[in-house]
Amino acid sequence: MSLDFNSPVFEVIRDEKKCIQCQVCARQCSNKVHLYDEEDNVVRADDIKCVNCHRCVVLCPTKALVIKKYPLEFKENVNWTDAALKEIYKQSQTGGVLLSSMGNPKSFPIYWDRMLLNASQVTNPSIDPLREPMETKVMIGRKPEKLEFDAKGKLVTNVPPQIELSIPIMFSAMSYGSISRNAHESLARAATELGICYNTGEGGLNRDFYKYGKNTIVQVASGRFGVHKEYLNAGAAIEIKIGQGAKPGIGGHLPGKKVGEDVSATRMIPVGSDAISPAPHHDIYSIEDLRQLIFSLKEVTAYKKPVFVKIAAVHNSAAIASGIVRAGADAIVVDGFRGGTGAAPTRVRDNVGIPIELALAAIDQRLREEEIRNEVSLIIAGSIRNSADVVKAVALGADAVYIGSAAVIALGCHLCRSCSTGKCNWGIATQEPELVKRLNPDIMYKRLVNLASAWNHEIQELLGGMGINAIDSLRGNRLMLRGIDLNEKELEILGIKYAGE
Ligand code: SF4
Ligand code: SF4
Numbered sequence: 001m002s003l004d005f006n007s008p009v010f011e012v013i014r015d016e017k018k019c020i021q022c023q024v025c026a027r028q029c030s031n032k033v034h035l036y037d038e039e040d041n042v043v044r045a046d047d048i049k050c051v052n053c054h055r056c057v058v059l060c061p062t063k064a065l066v067i068k069k070y071p072l073e074f075k076e077n078v079n080w081t082d083a084a085l086k087e088i089y090k091q092s093q094t095g096g097v098l099l100s101s102m103g104n105p106k107s108f109p110i111y112w113d114r115m116l117l118n119a120s121q122v123t124n125p126s127i128d129p130l131r132e133p134m135e136t137k138v139m140i141g142r143k144p145e146k147l148e149f150d151a152k153g154k155l156v157t158n159v160p161p162q163i164e165l166s167i168p169i170m171f172s173a174m175s176y177g178s179i180s181r182n183a184h185e186s187l188a189r190a191a192t193e194l195g196i197c198y199n200t201g202e203g204g205l206n207r208d209f210y211k212y213g214k215n216t217i218v219q220v221a222s223g224r225f226g227v228h229k230e231y232l233n234a235g236a237a238i239e240i241k242i243g244q245g246a247k248p249g250i251g252g253h254l255p256g257k258k259v260g261e262d263v264s265a266t267r268m269i270p271v272g273s274d275a276i277s278p279a280p281h282h283d284i285y286s287i288e289d290l291r292q293l294i295f296s297l298k299e300v301t302a303y304k305k306p307v308f309v310k311i312a313a314v315h316n317s318a319a320i321a322s323g324i325v326r327a328g329a330d331a332i333v334v335d336g337f338r339g340g341t342g343a344a345p346t347r348v349r350d351n352v353g354i355p356i357e358l359a360l361a362a363i364d365q366r367l368r369e370e371e372i373r374n375e376v377s378l379i380i381a382g383s384i385r386n387s388a389d390v391v392k393a394v395a396l397g398a399d400a401v402y403i404g405s406a407a408v409i410a411l412g413c414h415l416c417r418s419c420s421t422g423k424c425n426w427g428i429a430t431q432e433p434e435l436v437k438r439l440n441p442d443i444m445y446k447r448l449v450n451l452a453s454a455w456n457h458e459i460q461e462l463l464g465g466m467g468i469n470a471i472d473s474l475r476g477n478r479l480m481l482r483g484i485d486l487n488e489k490e491l492e493i494l495g496i497k498y499a500g501e
Contacts, residue, residue: 004093004365005089005092006048006086006089007048007070007072007086007222008048008072009039009050009052010047010051010052010067010069010385010391011047011070011071012033012034012056013065013067013068014043014045015066016042016064018062018063018064019042019043019062020059020061020062021036021042021043023036023043024056025043025059026043026309028056028059029055029056030423030432031046031049031050031051031208031421032046032049033050040415042319047070050067051416051418052067052416053414053416053418053424053425054414054416055426060086062385073111081412088155095260097345098345098347099340099420100350100480101343101429102340102405102417102419103337103339103340103382103383104338104349104350104353105417107492108337109355109356110189111358111494112177112356112388112393114362114484114486115482115484116482116483116499117395117462117466117480118292118479118480118481119465119466120467121465124467125434125467126369126465126468126469127464127466129156129461129463129464132464132469134470135166135359135471135472136167136456136463136470136471137165137166137167137192137471138164138165138167138370138399138471138472139162139164139201140162140164140400141160141163141237141248141291141305141306141331142330142376143160143374143375143379144158144159144160145374147159150356155168157277158187160303161303161304161305162306164195165195165400166201166456167197167452167459168296168394168399168400168459169390169403169455170196170197170198170199170400170402170403170449171187171191171196171402171403171407172200172339172378172381172407173201173202173310173402174187174342174405174408175200175201175202175203175204175219175225175254176200176201176204176205177254177263177266178201178254178258178342178343179342179408179428180330180428180429180430180431180439181262181436182205182427182429182437182439182440183411183428183439183441184206186439186441186444186445186448188212188216189210190445190446190448190449190452191215191216192230193445193449194210194217194449194452194453197216197217197236197237198216198217198219198342199217199219199402200216201221202219202220202222202223202277203226203254203263203275204226204231204266204267204268205223205266206262206265210234213230213236215235215391216231216236217229217237217239218234218235218238218239219239219240220238221240221241221252221277222241222251222277222278222280223275223276225269226267226268227332228268230298231388232300232304233300235305236247236305237308237330237331238297238305238307239307239308240281240293240294240297240307240308242284242290242310243310243314243335244310244312244335244339244341245312245313245335245337245338245339245381245382246335246337246339247312247344247348247352248312248313249312249346250344250345250348251277253274253275253343254274254342255272255274255275256275257422258422258431259271259272259273259431260431260457287324287326290323290326291328292328294328294329300451303495306330306331307328307329307330307331308329308330308379309327309329309331309333310334311332311334312334312339312353313334313335313337313353313360313382314352314353314354314359315354317354317359317363318359318362318365318366318367319368321334321363321366322366322370322372323374324374325372330376330495331377331379331399331400332376332377333381333402334360334378334381334382335355335356335402336353336354336357336382336383337352337355337356337382338355338382339405340405341419342419343420355382356382356383357392357396358490358493360393360396360398361397361478361495363378363397364378364419364476365397366397375475377399377400378397379400379402380401380402381402381403382394383405384401384403384406385406386406386455386458387454387455387456388456388462388464389401390459391459392481395474395477395480395481396448396478396494396495397477397479406451408428408450409446410450410451411439412427412428413426414426414428414440417486423435425491426438426439459471478494478495478496479497481494481496482497482500483496483497483498484495486501
């Protein structure tokens with residue numbers, strides 16, 4: 001066996017004066033970092049196993065623990081960074097593809113932070129959301145060209161199916177299997193209480209969750225796991241997943257160890273077998289093929305459910321989106337390169353795709369130019385971090401956003417980025433019964449409700465500040481945005497003016 005050049009990434013520092021040897025850290029750590037030494041009555045740490053999930057730090061009753069970056073310094077080199085060296089050590093030892101979880105952590109520009117919102121002053125007065133009504137409801141679905149009413153004022157236009165969201169936010173696709181049953185239940189219950197939707201991801205829908213159907217988007221991905229007529233009819237809408245922001249152009253892989261009896265029954269695959277979804281849908285090689293799938297799904301649901309098509313934000317997203325509208329989709333979902341995932345090849349996650357802000361602006365602009373923007377709803381995803389990101393997304397042209405990473409952070413995720421190991425100490429990205437129990441859906445769904453409600457208050461304040469009393473009136477209103485620290489080309493693509501103009 002070759003020499004292991006890998007060094008710890010984190011160092012566990014225990015304040016022995018504070019430590020009472022209660023062993024909470026040893027019991028809580030699924031990575032077996034902390035071990036109690038009976039002979040010396042001390043708890044010791046094996047730094048190399050630490051993933052920095054903070055479970056021990058948060059639960060230590062005496063706050064005796066601190067986790068720091070391991071102080072292994074390489075000679076300074078802007079080209080051969082510490083990270084580059086460590087990756088080579090790892091790959092030269094294992095011969096394997098590097099895997100990562102959660103979104104792209106690289107220092108690409110975050111355009112949300114380079115756009116600023118407007119506020120009314122003197123003319124067009126601002127609105128106080130505490131005293132005046134403020135509408136944050138949105139309808140997702142294909143809109144008719146015009147509405148027609150009969151002599152008595154009754155709507156006679158046949159409006160395509162819509163879903164109503166109380167706020168322009170949904171929970172992103174996360175499959176049962178990649179996340180635990182309790183995490184899945186927390187999302188479903190929170191969506192129901194909030195009057196929004198959560199998304200099954202590509203793992204099918206366990207029958208116990210059919211009762212949340214009105215608030216469920218059911219996904220159809222390339223693996224078609226758990227897809228059948230009842231499933232398609234169980235949700236409020238269907239989403240065809242073509243691509244995902246964290247790993248555009250490749251399929252998915254749920255390791256067999258995460259496929260227990262319940263996940264196996266839901267996915268309709270044998271217990272313990274790897275669930276591998278292929279990179280493409282093997283029946284889609286053109287927009288015409290996509291149209292066939294969209295209409296097959298509409299047919300099987302009696303034209304009562306909107307059909308979304310989800311793509312990753314890539315170089316020619318605008319042209320692809322135009323084709324998707326023409327294929328008959330009711331909504332387009334675009335997932336940016338910072339979108340989270342349970343597992344993705346590191347090279348793909350960090351180097352493929354484009355920022356969602358640029359993709360959104362380009363798609364909205366192209367659909368407007370082609371006069372088809374009204375025919376479709378536009379939903380975006382890929383690291384929406386707060387309510388201001390939501391408002392900026394709407395001003396850039398989105399109808400609604402999906403949040404995934406923010407939702408799991410609300411459930412306790414500390415972004416240790418080791419979901420692919422299945423040992424999530426917070427009970428989220430795991431199927432191990434003892435770890436799953438750590439996440440109590442009765443408590444945790446309320447954290448999601450709190451998060452979305454807090455964002456809703458802030459959205460109303462931001463809208464009111466702009467003198468706008470309905471989120472619908474902001475959609476695509478780029479005059480409400482100004483750029484900062486952006487070049488001419490970026491301003492042109494975003495379709496916004498520079499601050500001061
Ligand atoms: S949880 Fe804290 S107090 Fe308890 S053994 Fe670990 S470090 Fe010591
Ligand atoms: S879900 Fe769990 S394993 Fe994944 S990043 Fe968050 S804390 Fe870590």
